[in-house]
Amino acid sequence: MASTPKSKPATAEDVAELAGVSRWTVNRAFKKDASISKRTLDRVMKAAARLDYAPDLLAASLASDRSNLVSLLIDDFANPHKLVMLEALTRVLGAHGLDVLLVNTASQKDTQDALRTARQRRVDAAVLIGSQLSDDLIAQAKGTDHIGKLIVFARLSSEVQAVSICVDDRSAMAVMTDHVLSGGYSRPLFLAGPQTRSAHLLRQQTFVEGWQSATGFRPEDHVVGSYDPRQAYRQVTSFLKGCPEDSWPDVIVCENDALAVGTIDALRHEFGRNVPGDLAVTGFDDTPQAADQSYQLTTYRQPISAMAEALAQVVLGQRDEVGLDRFTGELVIRRSA
Amino acid sequence: MASTPKSKPATAEDVAELAGVSRWTVNRAFKKDASISKRTLDRVMKAAARLDYAPDLLAASLASDRSNLVSLLIDDFANPHKLVMLEALTRVLGAHGLDVLLVNTASQKDTQDALRTARQRRVDAAVLIGSQLSDDLIAQAKGTDHIGKLIVFARLSSEVQAVSICVDDRSAMAVMTDHVLSGGYSRPLFLAGPQTRSAHLLRQQTFVEGWQSATGFRPEDHVVGSYDPRQAYRQVTSFLKGCPEDSWPDVIVCENDALAVGTIDALRHEFGRNVPGDLAVTGFDDTPQAADQSYQLTTYRQPISAMAEALAQVVLGQRDEVGLDRFTGELVIRRSA
DNA sequence: TTGTAGGCGTTATCAC
DNA sequence: GTGATAACGCCTACAA
Numbered sequence: 155m156a157s158t159p160k161s162k163p164a165t166a167e168d169v170a171e172l173a174g175v176s177r178w179t180v181n182r183a184f185k186k187d188a189s190i191s192k193r194t195l196d197r198v199m200k201a202a203a204r205l206d207y208a209p210d211l212l213a214a215s216l217a218s219d220r221s222n223l224v225s226l227l228i229d230d231f232a233n234p235h236k237l238v239m240l241e242a243l244t245r246v247l248g249a250h251g252l253d254v255l256l257v258n259t260a261s262q263k264d265t266q267d268a269l270r271t272a273r274q275r276r277v278d279a280a281v282l283i284g285s286q287l288s289d290d291l292i293a294q295a296k297g298t299d300h301i302g303k304l305i306v307f308a309r310l311s312s313e314v315q316a317v318s319i320c321v322d323d324r325s326a327m328a329v330m331t332d333h334v335l336s337g338g339y340s341r342p343l344f345l346a347g348p349q350t351r352s353a354h355l356l357r358q359q360t361f362v363e364g365w366q367s368a369t370g371f372r373p374e375d376h377v378v379g380s381y382d383p384r385q386a387y388r389q390v391t392s393f394l395k396g397c398p399e400d401s402w403p404d405v406i407v408c409e410n411d412a413l414a415v416g417t418i419d420a421l422r423h424e425f426g427r428n429v430p431g432d433l434a435v436t437g438f439d440d441t442p443q444a445a446d447q448s449y450q451l452t453t454y455r456q457p458i459s460a461m462a463e464a465l466a467q468v469v470l471g472q473r474d475e476v477g478l479d480r481f482t483g484e485l486v487i488r489r490s491a
Numbered sequence: 492m493a494s495t496p497k498s499k500p501a502t503a504e505d506v507a508e509l510a511g512v513s514r515w516t517v518n519r520a521f522k523k524d525a526s527i528s529k530r531t532l533d534r535v536m537k538a539a540a541r542l543d544y545a546p547d548l549l550a551a552s553l554a555s556d557r558s559n560l561v562s563l564l565i566d567d568f569a570n571p572h573k574l575v576m577l578e579a580l581t582r583v584l585g586a587h588g589l590d591v592l593l594v595n596t597a598s599q600k601d602t603q604d605a606l607r608t609a610r611q612r613r614v615d616a617a618v619l620i621g622s623q624l625s626d627d628l629i630a631q632a633k634g635t636d637h638i639g640k641l642i643v644f645a646r647l648s649s650e651v652q653a654v655s656i657c658v659d660d661r662s663a664m665a666v667m668t669d670h671v672l673s674g675g676y677s678r679p680l681f682l683a684g685p686q687t688r689s690a691h692l693l694r695q696q697t698f699v700e701g702w703q704s705a706t707g708f709r710p711e712d713h714v715v716g717s718y719d720p721r722q723a724y725r726q727v728t729s730f731l732k733g734c735p736e737d738s739w740p741d742v743i744v745c746e747n748d749a750l751a752v753g754t755i756d757a758l759r760h761e762f763g764r765n766v767p768g769d770l771a772v773t774g775f776d777d778t779p780q781a782a783d784q785s786y787q788l789t790t791y792r793q794p795i796s797a798m799a800e801a802l803a804q805v806v807l808g809q810r811d812e813v814g815l816d817r818f819t820g821e822l823v824i825r826r827s828a
Numbered sequence: 829t830t831g832t833a834g835g836c837g838t839t840a841t842c843a844c
Numbered sequence: 845g846t847g848a849t850a851a852c853g854c855c856t857a858c859a860a
Contacts, residue, residue, distance in 0.1 A: 213853035241568035244595035258581035550837035
């Protein structure tokens with residue numbers, strides 16, 4: 155129907171000719187401000203429709219130095235929460251006219267590459283949603299200076315070159331700590347994810363110190379190598395197998411839901427324990443699984459959509475970059491603790 | 492360290508000047524064939540390194556009409572299997588030098604938009620990983636003709652404009668049917684996902700007809716509105732509540748794991764049944780969850796990485812487009828059936 | 829409101 | 845092997 159199939163796409167020039175105007179007028183017609191008369195605009199749009207014309211974003215980016223592209227770097231696809239974030243980010247950024255470049259940075263080299271291509275594609279921002287090594291990578295990254303903006307999403311970064319968009323881990327974990335304290339448990343265990351930099355230990359630190367100052371006892375902790383439910387399953391299993399029966403925890407506070415889900419499974423299937431009957435467990439993130447009847451996980455829900463919204467505004471330069479690491483979510487109390 | 496921070500990125504021109512060659516030589520140095528003398532190449536590369544130069548992909552795409560960009564359209568983030576696909580696709584395409592544009596096409600309008608921007612960004616291919624409406628959308632889509640390639644991934648499409656990369660549903664489901672038949676069940680139920688076009692009914696049809704021709708009985712079926720474990724949970728619950736006790740199925744064959752997981756949860760938590768003790772369940776996809784102790788789901792594993800590899804080759808024009816809808820995976824037998 | 833230069837940083841192609 | 849010319853399709857000025 156429209157235009158000539160199999161041929162090259164129409165350009166502003168073609169439309170201009172058909173509409174009887176200059177091609178600059180055509181380009182203007184496709185911008186929001188559009189200082190153009192209604193009549194010519196109509197004519198242009200009609201011609202454009204007939205030729206199935208749409209402005210070339212490559213040429214536009216090249217000329218304007220704004221790509222409306224954001225690249226998302228993810229190094230961990232084992233945590234189901236990543237899918238939730240991707241959904242929110244693509245939805246919200248898309249609504250703002252920003253396209254998303256998704257990059258799998260499973261290896262360190264990949265992250266360097268990703269940052270380099272991000273620059274080569276002139277992305278307006280590179281967003282790290284990685285769990286691991288973010289800070290080290292940012293610090294090392296060559297060419298970081300030419301990337302529009304460097305943003306760490308859903309994780310606090312201590313790197314000054316980057317801006318963090320995340321919840322206030324300290325206050326979030328304080329709320330969780332209070333809840334756990336009110337449960338009357340006496341032997342808590344904190345299950346942490348991969349240890350990288352100091353900023354990442356905030357949840358653990360907040361819980362441990364909060365508990366200690368309230369009870370006088372310093373909780374145990376254990377570290378899992380990645381935010382993967384299956385790995386948590388294995389590590390929790392071997393850890394608890396090494397624990398004398400009488401020194402078992404009665405509540406396991408996990409750094410996030412991925413760890414919590416693996417923990418609950420291990421407790422059930424490796425040790426035949428009930429949650430919360432024999433042992434309580436808490437998470438962080440409120441992934442879809444957390445709400446399942448099988449888990450009914452007490453957790454903390456981050457305002458992902460609002461955070462994504464903030465990200466969009468930062469990228470578009472419509473928002474001040476202060477307070478972005480102070481988002482507040484809410485405690486979701488279910489049956490697991 | 493390198494170059495001048497906060498300034499604009501270096502161009503080939505800058506490097507040329509520093510290396511004492513012309514800028515065309517610089518550009519040539521950055522291509523694989525590189526018809527260039529070793530000495531000048533060294534000089535150029537050294538200069539490039541000093542200036543932290545990297546070719547501008549926007550300009551390259553504009554001039555060459557190849558963007559090395561593939562856009563992935565996803566309309567359903569509730570199915571955890573999507574994360575597995577995204578991991579494989581980003582990993583494999585990335586290894587081939589293809590970047591991935593991720594687009595959330597939750598609404599029909601979004602898909603049209605996505606296809607349009609795909610064209611505007613001159614993607615080399617648009618890949619639909621949607622579960623719903625793919626065919627209708629493809630058929631309606633304006634501007635489809637200007638998109639390098641239109642590919643439907645992990646789903647058979649009957650649309651001629653698109654090429655499907657997927658397993659042979661018929662043979663895959665035949666294998667599953669045989670397995671279920673050998674289990675000695677007598678009242679199977681097929682749980683299907685959203686019904687769209689005929690191609691999508693292949694698994695159901697294969698199972699139903701296979702069972703019928705083997706036993707003489709035509710299995711019941713039930714339809715779930717989306718590939719969402721939680722929705723499956725609800726719909727299975729209400730469906731079974733309407734079933735007289737004596738006409739309950741003894742095996743539920745699900746179109747995929749998302750439905751199977753929701754089904755198992757519903758059986759356990761709404762009806763107190765055991766799987767496979769009281770009832771067997773099968774899935775399709777072999778998502779990570781399927782391997783969990785909680786489910787131990789018998790399912791069918793698609794060769795996602797190989798399919799992603801094929802996709803890369805098709806996009807790069809290195810592969811014939813035949814047999815792409817005939818991939819073969821393997822039956823994964825666990826405890827659920 | 830509309831038209832005009834000049835330039836964005838490459839690639840393709842042809843000279844040397 | 846290297847240099848040069850002409851696109852690629854648009855945007856930011858500025859002039860009419």
